[in-house]
Amino acid sequence: xxxxxxxYGDARTGVAFSDPTGTIAGRALVVPSRNREKAVADLARxxxxxxxxxIVVGLPRNMDGSEGxxxxxxxxVAAELAEAAGLETVLWDERRTTVDAxxxxxDNGRRGRxxxxxxxxxxxxxxxxxxxxxxxx
Numbered sequence: 001x002x003x004x005x006x007x008y009g010d011a012r013t014g015v016a017f018s019d020p021t022g023t024i025a026g027r028a029l030v031v032p033s034r035n036r037e038k039a040v041a042d043l044a045r046x047x048x049x050x051x052x053x054x055i056v057v058g059l060p061r062n063m064d065g066s067e068g069x070x071x072x073x074x075x076x077v078a079a080e081l082a083e084a085a086g087l088e089t090v091l092w093d094e095r096r097t098t099v100d101a102x103x104x105x106x107d108n109g110r111r112g113r114x115x116x117x118x119x120x121x122x123x124x125x126x127x128x129x130x131x132x133x134x135x136x137x
Contacts, residue, residue: 004052005128006043007094007120008077013039014120016128017050022135025128028121040077044084055087058094058127090131097126 001022007014013033019026031046033039047055057078060070075091082089101122 001053002051003054003056003128003131004043004047004050005056005058005092005124005131006077006081007058007097007124007127008039008074009033009120012117012120013043014122014124015043015046016121016124017052018128018132020051022132025125025132028125030117030121036077036080040080040084043081047081047085047087052085052087055081055085055089056092056127056131057081057089058097058123059091061093061095063095092127092131094123094127097123097130100126 002020003018003022005014005016005025011032011034012030014028014030016025016028018024027050031039031042043055046052055078057074059067059074061067078089078091081087098119101119104122105119
């Protein structure tokens with residue numbers, strides 16, 4: 001099963017796709033998301049174009065596991081995306097994915113603007129890898 005992961009952000013949204021067997025994370029990209037309705041439409045289109053069968057949306061929880069305003073927004077985006085794409089959406093705890101994405105990019109020499117432009121795609125890949133790992137026996 002091909003999966004699509006989403007790291008929703010106010011300005012940019014990271015997107016990552018698994019391989020067709022749903023085993024490993026592959027292609028990753030960033031879409032603009034200043035306009036939520038347009039971002040949801042773009043994400044639904046990407047899901048269709050890439051043959052996604054399920055969408056995993058990062059759920060930003062606080063370190064103590066509680067949910068704040070950002071989590072509520074991501075829940076709304078996931079519901080809107082499920083309706084727009086006609087696909088099941090799964091919420092996945094994304095704690096620390098952005099921090100880890102920044103570290104990975106920094107360790108690989110990505111600094112400043114170059115890092116800012118790709119961090120959301122890396123975060124989406126980390127969300128996808130976490131979810132894929134949970135599916136393995």
